[in-house]
Amino acid sequence: MIAAVLKSTGMIQDLESNLLIEDVPVPELSGDEILVKVNSASLNHRDIWIAQGMYSKIKLPVILGSDCSGTVESVTDDIHEFKPGDDVIINPGLDWGNNQDFQSRDFSILGMPDNGTFAEFVKIRRTNVFRKPAHLTFEQAASVPLAGVTAFRALFRKLKITDKDKLLITGTGGGVSSFALMFALKAGAEVYVTSGDDRKIDKALSLGVKAGVNYNDPSWHEKIKSLSGNSLNTVFDSSGGDTYSKCMEIINPGGRIVSIGAGLGSVKEFSIHKLYWKQLKVYGSAMGSDKDFSDMLDFINVNLIVPEVNMLVNLNEIQKGFQLMHETSRFGKIVVKVN
Ligand SMILES: NC(=O)c1ccc[n+]([C@@H]2O[C@H](COP(=O)([O-])OP(=O)(O)OC[C@H]3O[C@@H](n4cnc5c(N)ncnc54)[C@H](OP(=O)(O)O)[C@@H]3O)[C@@H](O)[C@H]2O)c1
Incomplete structure (x- = not known):
């Protein structure tokens, strides 16, 4: 599959040599995981901090990207709630834990250290997969998860x-x-x-x-x-x-x-x-629990909220998206079109 792989960190101007479009193996599933074919992803300031080396515990090489919308490609035998072809979005908060007041010590965010969504496919646990709001396009839905x-x-x-x-x-x-x-x-x-x-x-x-x-x-x-x-x-x-x-x-x-x-x-x-x-x-306040994520989707669905997508870039020109994030002349999210 094609993915944007961050090889090293540095100035945003150096992204052409630090963030490379490569052919990498499709992730293999185990346990309660789902393989999602990414339709659209979106950029967060987190991706910029990491690319610049301004984030703690950076692990390289890594496929960045916390947000996406897409369709279920395949599931393991343990999964019955989703089937191939379902339209979904992903909660990028991993291992929040049971306490609604704050996240567990194991909490992490999809897209470093685990490989993220700037790729044709991403694997993710079933508990982090949600139905895409029906009133949103894939591009709009991809802008929701982390920021929302x-x-x-x-x-x-x-x-x-x-x-x-x-x-x-x-x-x-x-x-x-x-x-x-x-x-x-x-x-x-x-x-x-x-x-x-x-x-x-x-x-x-x-x-x-x-x-x-x-x-x-x-x-x-x-x-x-x-x-x-x-x-x-x-x-x-x-x-x-x-x-x-x-x-x-x-x-x-x-x-x-x-x-x-x-x-x-x-x-x-x-x-x-x-x-x-x-x-x-x-x-x-930081990110949100699984319950926050599910309540947010309910709020978006009930109120038919449509996020502001400022700009679309293709995966193979994702470096441009990073540069545009660094400028401040936009309102809303930059979406990366993958498939
Ligand atoms: N706590 C968390 O879980 C969490 C989650 C996501 C993001 N964040 C953090 O939240 C910040 C925004 O993230 P993002 O992804 O939304 O980034 P972003 O899309 O790049 O937005 C940057 C924001 O900074 C504002 N800004 C820039 N200079 C400012 C100034 N002098 N005074 C007031 N506001 C200023 C911009 O406002 P204008 O565009 O209107 O000028 C814009 O809203 C980042 O620092 C990020 O690390 C935290």
């Missing part, structure tokens, strides 16, 4: 967002943030956003957010606070750094903040004073 479950857990398990909340999403254009935006709007929350690109703010406004401000404006936090009528009570943040400090500054007393990433690095000024005086609740 991360946004879903952070919003609904941690922030417990409702139609009473006024939510700020910092940096709305990325994969996870674009899901957070769609989910929060469906939940009825009043949503505010920041972005580094005014066109993305316009896009978010067209989807139903109340207002947005470009985060390159040094006073973005004061502007967003004022636009919300000084009443932001929830924040979904994937940037960390100075953005997080400013969110602590503008959120109302009793507010809740969830962090899912730190693209801008660690928070340099975490105000303990604001934490206790405003009686804030701060959460961290």
Whole structure:
């Protein structure tokens, strides 16, 4: 089968020599595994961190890719719930364990260390295979798994967002943030956003957010606070750094903040004073449990949510997809067309 194999890590510009399209053996099944013929996969920032060597415990060579949609190619004799030809998507969270509050020590993500979805076939345990939402194309469905479950857990398990909340999403254009935006709007929350690109703010406004401000404006936090009528009570943040400090500054007393990433690095000024005086609740959230994944799919199916696919690239030009991920001029996910 054809696969994109990461041989070594380095600068994104070096991908042509580090990420190679190769013919590799089709994975062999055992136990309760299913072989999925990948139709579409999608890129996550995780793939970029790994390709750059900025991720812990990198194992090489490896086929990256956590997300995919496809059809069941074959199953072992132990499996009766799925048959060849079924349209499916994959939950990339492996070995979450039984505790809904946090993942087990064995938890890992499909696409390093285990070979992932940037290939014609991927093998995966039955418990990680789900029916593809019928209202989505393969390309749309492939963009859901990792970003969708991360946004879903952070919003609904941690922030417990409702139609009473006024939510700020910092940096709305990325994969996870674009899901957070769609989910929060469906939940009825009043949503505010920041972005580094005014066109993305316009896009978010067209989807139903109340207002947005470009985060390159040094006073973005004061502007967003004022636009919300000084009443932001929830924040979904994937940037960390100075953005997080400013969110602590503008959120109302009793507010809740969830962090899912730190693209801008660690928070340099975490105000303990604001934490206790405003009686804030701060959460961290990572990926999601098997139950979160299944609940997210129910939410997508019931509300007929259609993810934002920004761009399609073919598997044999996947390096281009990585480069486009590195730029910030897109809204939503980059999908890799495989079959
Ligand atoms: N906790 C978890 O389980 C988990 C899961 C997935 C991802 N993550 C992390 O979450 C982050 C986003 O992942 P992704 O896959 O969605 O990546 P992505 O698609 O590349 O998105 C990058 C995001 O960063 C935002 N951003 C860039 N500069 C910013 C700034 N100065 N202030 C505020 N926001 C800024 C962008 O906003 P604009 O495009 O609007 O400018 C965009 O939303 C990454 O750090 C990733 O490692 C964590």
